[in-house]
Amino acid sequence: MTEPERKTDIGPPHYGQFLHPVIKANYGKWKYHEIIEPGVLMHVSETGDKLYSVRVGSGRLVSTDFVREACDLADKYSQGHFRFTSRHNMEFFLTDLSQLPALKADLAAKGWPIGGTGHSVTSIVHTQGWVHCHTPAIDASGIVKAVMDDLFEYFGKHDLPAQVRIALACCLNMCGAVHCSDIAICGVHRTPPKILHDKLRHLCEIPTTIASCPTGAIRPHPDKSLKSVIVNEERCMYCGNCYTMCPAMPCFDAEKGGVAILVGGKVSNSKTPPAFSRLAIPWIPNNPPRWPETVAAIRKILTKYAEGANKWERVGEWIERIGWERFFEVCDIPFTFQHIDDYKFQAYDTYRTSMHFKF
Ligand code: SF4
Ligand code: SF4
Numbered sequence: 001m002t003e004p005e006r007k008t009d010i011g012p013p014h015y016g017q018f019l020h021p022v023i024k025a026n027y028g029k030w031k032y033h034e035i036i037e038p039g040v041l042m043h044v045s046e047t048g049d050k051l052y053s054v055r056v057g058s059g060r061l062v063s064t065d066f067v068r069e070a071c072d073l074a075d076k077y078s079q080g081h082f083r084f085t086s087r088h089n090m091e092f093f094l095t096d097l098s099q100l101p102a103l104k105a106d107l108a109a110k111g112w113p114i115g116g117t118g119h120s121v122t123s124i125v126h127t128q129g130w131v132h133c134h135t136p137a138i139d140a141s142g143i144v145k146a147v148m149d150d151l152f153e154y155f156g157k158h159d160l161p162a163q164v165r166i167a168l169a170c171c172l173n174m175c176g177a178v179h180c181s182d183i184a185i186c187g188v189h190r191t192p193p194k195i196l197h198d199k200l201r202h203l204c205e206i207p208t209t210i211a212s213c214p215t216g217a218i219r220p221h222p223d224k225s226l227k228s229v230i231v232n233e234e235r236c237m238y239c240g241n242c243y244t245m246c247p248a249m250p251c252f253d254a255e256k257g258g259v260a261i262l263v264g265g266k267v268s269n270s271k272t273p274p275a276f277s278r279l280a281i282p283w284i285p286n287n288p289p290r291w292p293e294t295v296a297a298i299r300k301i302l303t304k305y306a307e308g309a310n311k312w313e314r315v316g317e318w319i320e321r322i323g324w325e326r327f328f329e330v331c332d333i334p335f336t337f338q339h340i341d342d343y344k345f346q347a348y349d350t351y352r353t354s355m356h357f358k359f
Helices: 020-023 064-077 098-109 140-153 196-201 206-211 243-244 292-308 316-320 324-330 338-344
Strands: 030-037 040-045 052-058 082-084 090-094 165-168 185-188 218-220 229-230 256-261 278-286
Touching: 020 316, 030 196, 040 324, 052 098, 064 082, 064 090, 064 098, 140 185, 140 292, 185 292, 206 243, 229 338, 256 292, 256 316, 278 292, 278 324, 278 338, 292 316, 316 324
Parallel strands: 165 185
Antiparallel strands: 030 040, 040 052, 052 090, 082 090, 185 256, 218 229, 256 278
């Protein structure tokens, strides 16, 4: 007996029904793509079909009105279809390249920029920040807006030696791709959680709070009459996991929390294997609303990379070629004791990538 097909509203609808008709007709048949100008890709199918995707920068947080405007453009140019990339760009699809000037004019009238392809700085992928996560050490959207405003000149051109992927995660949980980005911005707590004993007994389960700590730093309060916990601060690594479990253990500190910058990671295995990012700057103050110190630090690293890298070299490949100690020198970044953990495991390959180098 065949089972009737089960109907369910669990999970998203199948993506196939949302594909542009040319993408659907050529699914699995695409031969290659090429960038015909910054922000515009031509995709060629083995059937002979061509589709042009036009990449447009957008924010990660957008309004309903903004989406409606994008839908109007999609109706006008893309047979009612557009998509958001994983980096929060929008892509419109053209089957007829002669429509490109009109689409560009409509985008320019809205102030929506075309770019983010090839050897550019594309939109910065980022996490929730103060908008809707509970453990951020820093904001996400605000810092990204300030950094991208400063680097905007690199979005619509292919002037850099290679693509530069920047990511932000607002705490060490790293929901963003900070561990594998050319330049990464990471929020760091630097203080143990504060324990609100009055609230803890009403809000939290003590066993699950204790179990949430990866370093075993939390234990029941020695005063049995106080249904609470204490933290061994020497063991705490300021991860904020306990706050996820127990809202009476907040860890945000406006003065001591801040921004760390990591560099040299990549996902691609082109030319060299994928690489993890490594610590460049351990702490920069969390300085809203425009984070000038963070913006300046990233511009400096990007400028030195643009000046010193060979064509096609990603940030990490440039650093590996010149040596990490030289990278710290050219970027005027002091090597401190906070860096040691990130550099001590590499001495098996070469001391030039270990903490044993000359600092
Ligand atoms: S990185 Fe941390 S604070 Fe940011 S969204 Fe992820 S868990 Fe929340
Ligand atoms: S912040 Fe992390 S390491 Fe520190 S007590 Fe909480 S769970 Fe443990």
